[in-house]
Amino acid sequence: MSTLTLGPFNRVEGDLEVQLEVTDGRVRKARVNSPLYRGFEQILQGKDPRDTLVITPRICGICSVSQSVAAAYALADAAGVAMPPNGELATNLILACENLADHLTHFYLFFMPDFARPVYADRPWYADTEMRFRALSGSAAGVVLPARAHFMHLMGLLAGKWPHSLSLQPGGTAKPVQAQERIRLLAILGAFRRFLERETFGDPLETLVALDSASALDAWAARDPGRGDLRRFLQIADDLGLARLGRATDRFMSYSAYPSGGDRLFRTGLWADTGPQPLDIASIAEDPSHSWMVGGDPLHPADGVTIPDAEKANAYSWCKAPRLAGGVIEVGALARQLIDGHPLIRDLVSESGGNVRNRVIARLLELARVLMAMEDWVKAIAPGEPFCEQTAIPDEAIGVGLVEAARGSLGHWLTIRRGRVLNYQIIAPTTWNFSPRDAAGVPGALEQALVGAEVRPGETTPVAVQHIVRSFDPCMVCTVH
Amino acid sequence: MNLLWLQSGGCGGCTLSLLGAEAPGLFETLGGAGIRVLWHPSLSEASGGEVLDLLARVETGEVALDLLCIEGALLRGPNGTGAFHRFAGTRTPMIDWVRRLAARAHYCLAIGTCAAFGGVTAGGSNPTDACGLQFEGTYRGGLLGTDYRSGAGLPVINVAGCPTHPDWVTETLMAIALEGLTTQDLDAYARPRMYADQLVHHGCPRNEFYEYKASARTPSDLGCLMEHLGCLGTQAHADCNTRLWNGSGSCTRGGYACINCTSPEFEEPGHAFAETPSLAGIPIGLPTDMPKAWFVALSSLAKAATPERLRKNAVSDHVAVPPTIRPTKLR
Ligand code: SF4
Numbered sequence: 001m002s003t004l005t006l007g008p009f010n011r012v013e014g015d016l017e018v019q020l021e022v023t024d025g026r027v028r029k030a031r032v033n034s035p036l037y038r039g040f041e042q043i044l045q046g047k048d049p050r051d052t053l054v055i056t057p058r059i060c061g062i063c064s065v066s067q068s069v070a071a072a073y074a075l076a077d078a079a080g081v082a083m084p085p086n087g088e089l090a091t092n093l094i095l096a097c098e099n100l101a102d103h104l105t106h107f108y109l110f111f112m113p114d115f116a117r118p119v120y121a122d123r124p125w126y127a128d129t130e131m132r133f134r135a136l137s138g139s140a141a142g143v144v145l146p147a148r149a150h151f152m153h154l155m156g157l158l159a160g161k162w163p164h165s166l167s168l169q170p171g172g173t174a175k176p177v178q179a180q181e182r183i184r185l186l187a188i189l190g191a192f193r194r195f196l197e198r199e200t201f202g203d204p205l206e207t208l209v210a211l212d213s214a215s216a217l218d219a220w221a222a223r224d225p226g227r228g229d230l231r232r233f234l235q236i237a238d239d240l241g242l243a244r245l246g247r248a249t250d251r252f253m254s255y256s257a258y259p260s261g262g263d264r265l266f267r268t269g270l271w272a273d274t275g276p277q278p279l280d281i282a283s284i285a286e287d288p289s290h291s292w293m294v295g296g297d298p299l300h301p302a303d304g305v306t307i308p309d310a311e312k313a314n315a316y317s318w319c320k321a322p323r324l325a326g327g328v329i330e331v332g333a334l335a336r337q338l339i340d341g342h343p344l345i346r347d348l349v350s351e352s353g354g355n356v357r358n359r360v361i362a363r364l365l366e367l368a369r370v371l372m373a374m375e376d377w378v379k380a381i382a383p384g385e386p387f388c389e390q391t392a393i394p395d396e397a398i399g400v401g402l403v404e405a406a407r408g409s410l411g412h413w414l415t416i417r418r419g420r421v422l423n424y425q426i427i428a429p430t431t432w433n434f435s436p437r438d439a440a441g442v443p444g445a446l447e448q449a450l451v452g453a454e455v456r457p458g459e460t461t462p463v464a465v466q467h468i469v470r471s472f473d474p475c476m477v478c479t480v481h
Numbered sequence: 482m483n484l485l486w487l488q489s490g491g492c493g494g495c496t497l498s499l500l501g502a503e504a505p506g507l508f509e510t511l512g513g514a515g516i517r518v519l520w521h522p523s524l525s526e527a528s529g530g531e532v533l534d535l536l537a538r539v540e541t542g543e544v545a546l547d548l549l550c551i552e553g554a555l556l557r558g559p560n561g562t563g564a565f566h567r568f569a570g571t572r573t574p575m576i577d578w579v580r581r582l583a584a585r586a587h588y589c590l591a592i593g594t595c596a597a598f599g600g601v602t603a604g605g606s607n608p609t610d611a612c613g614l615q616f617e618g619t620y621r622g623g624l625l626g627t628d629y630r631s632g633a634g635l636p637v638i639n640v641a642g643c644p645t646h647p648d649w650v651t652e653t654l655m656a657i658a659l660e661g662l663t664t665q666d667l668d669a670y671a672r673p674r675m676y677a678d679q680l681v682h683h684g685c686p687r688n689e690f691y692e693y694k695a696s697a698r699t700p701s702d703l704g705c706l707m708e709h710l711g712c713l714g715t716q717a718h719a720d721c722n723t724r725l726w727n728g729s730g731s732c733t734r735g736g737y738a739c740i741n742c743t744s745p746e747f748e749e750p751g752h753a754f755a756e757t758p759s760l761a762g763i764p765i766g767l768p769t770d771m772p773k774a775w776f777v778a779l780s781s782l783a784k785a786a787t788p789e790r791l792r793k794n795a796v797s798d799h800v801a802v803p804p805t806i807r808p809t810k811l812r
């Protein structure tokens with residue numbers, strides 16, 4: 001047996017270290033460490049509750065809007081206020097823009113460059129992949145960065161700036177959309193659609209969204225090999241067996257996303273024992289046994305405490321271990337699409353479970369599905385109608401804000417006493433996925449997913465491990481906040 | 482020129498903001514200025530041991546370090562150990578890495594308000610004992626100390642902002658690469674004067690409302706945000722309303738207050754961010770360079786003269802009263 005420490009682990013958001021025990025060229029055990037702690041839950045104590053709208057987005061630069069929305073929802077819950085239709089639509093658009101930009105950045109800048117590494121020089125797809133996806137210099141970066149920046153003009157219009165907007169309010173958004181801006185938004189979405197259809201999918205979004213089974217996906221990919229980056233990825237995935245790589249617990253969760261008019265674009269739920277189940281938020285608890293945190297018994301986040309203890313024995317991460325009814329959970333685009341019931345994702349997961357290939361496919365599918373929804377939301381905006389309900393935050397209240405960030409379920413739990421934040425607890429998506437062990441010694445989702453990964457002779461930073469880690473699109477600053 | 486970028490106690494938002502650089506885009510801008518990225522945690526291929534080897538070669542001087550960019554606050558806690566952030570893959574606290582590498586850097590740049598002054602990470606009870614590279618809030622010192630000078634003889638260049646605007650970073654880097662930078666180019670907080678000699682108030686579309694003290698009451702109103710909603714645009718050193726964000730945005734264009742994010746200690750304004758503390762109806766924080774008596778006199782005059790159009794539009798979320806159309810001859 002040998003041990004490996006992997007880090008710095010780049011092209012993930014934030015700082016990550018992974019420790020592996022390796023025997024016979026395979027990972028036998030993995031420990032995942034989030035080595036950076038800033039203490040947002042402590043910083044928030046005693047603040048004016050409205051200040052959470054300024055502070056929580058600064059938890060994370062890649063999903064700051066998701067944090068803003070969770071904080072706004074928590075305040076809205078505490079105040080008992082509802083958004084006007086325009087407020088809901090604009091909030092959805094801002095959140096969707098961030099989530100889609102994340103999926104795009106992840107695929108092109110964080111995930112795909114690993115296939116341009118020299119270890120794959122003998123593969124038939126290597127020359128093409130190397131030219132397209134090489135980090136910093138591949139041809140994809142040259143088209144993706146401008147497309148992303150233009151798409152983010154939607155943020156300029158609707159949120160003032162990104163990251164760290166204060167537009168998102170409990171009662172709606174502070175930026176009313178005027179008639180000419182609504183038209184401009186359609187132009188921005190149209191340009192992004194054309195980019196995706198040309199570069200990413202090589203086909204209309206509708207074609208992709210209509211794929212309803214693994215065999216339909218195979219047939220689609222085979223029809224026009226190499227047209228669009230998704231087909232390029234599928235070819236690589238087939239060749240390298242990425243559908244057999246990085247399987248975790250196959251228990252998935254989604255808080256649901258994008259409410260509008262009493263309905264939601266993506267459903268809420270739990271997926272366990274190969275079927276959908278109702279989700280009971282009350283059964284969430286965070287276990288600090290292996291984290292550098294004070295405390296022993298798992299606590300529900302509404303009663304949670306976050307006090308660091310850098311000297312704690314047996315601890316190896318600043319991340320706590322969240323559990324749902326005691327069980328390990330995976331969150332993210334795959335969870336969302338599975339729970340929502342998209343037939344392609346249901347079929348892929350029934351075939352091979354949660355794995356590197358399926359996580360990436362779900363993310364790209366979401367790019368198409370959500371962009372189509374965004375077009376409808378913009379059309380539904382009614383300039384001149386209200387965007388924001390005035391809110392008075394009560395002096396004594398509790399509130400919960402649940403949202404889906406790009407990388408999965410994000411929850412904020414807020415307690416207000418005497419007009420101040422008494423307690424604020426956050427469970428971020430990567431806290432679920434990159435959880436350390438719990439008191440029973442059960443490893444978190446990534447720790448399980450890494451077991452069995454191949455370590456080639458001489459590898460000190462095994463490339464299979466990198467694919468698995470990045471397939472979760474982790475965000476380490478969120479994880480421990 | 483070789484550029485090395487490291488992240489510590491921040492949110493990564495300055496990097497993400499930087500990816501939005503436009504016309505030309507980020508990689509083209511850097512390439513055009515002759516800047517070669519040795520390593521960036523979000524963008525580079527090299528991982529693990531490859532990176533540690535590179536850092537070792539930088540430390541011995543084998544690889545020149547022209548530009549060292551640090552993003553995120555420096556975490557000295559707990560108890561001075563730096564253990565709140567050990568650089569992954571090493572047992573070593575990030576503050577030690579930063580001290581060692583800064584000693585090698587020709588130019589050292591703090592990217593964002595966290596790295597410059599401590600920022601939001603140093604807010605509240607400052608649980609991690611966070612500070613900036615050469616400032617701790619408004620006080621000089623920080624991690625590297627008052628006397629630190631990079632190889633070029635400069636203090637740490639504070640490209641402050643939360644996050645910092647992509648252009649503030651690219652233009653500072655380009656200026657260094659093309660012509661070098663001197664202390665004359667930095668303001669009292671060592672921010673590049675190229676953007677810090679402006680105020681956010683300049684070019685704000687709410688300026689007409691400001692003139693007449695026609696003020697917004699609730700988020701989504703069109704009026705000036707200074708009187709009630711906490712806007713510090715008249716005191717904030719940045720060009721956000723003339724340069725714009727993400728194509729056409731800025732905080733005040735997005736409907737919310739400028740919270741002065743380029744400034745040290747912006748994270749603890751002493752009042753709720755979105756509320757203007759006032760005494761007898763007069764905001765406590767007055768515009769930069771304006772004597773209080775003048776402000777009081779001018780604003781009461783202005784209020785008395787506020788046109789109906791502005792009075793109504795200030796508290797509406799769309800143009801309720803359009804400007805009157807007059808035949809040009811009668812002007
Ligand atoms: S909103 Fe702020 S920046 Fe705009 S005019 Fe008013 S004070 Fe100036």
Ligand code: SF4
Nearest residue numbers: 721732739740741742
């Ligand atoms: S407008 Fe003010 S708060 Fe907003 S980015 Fe500019 S300086 Fe920062």
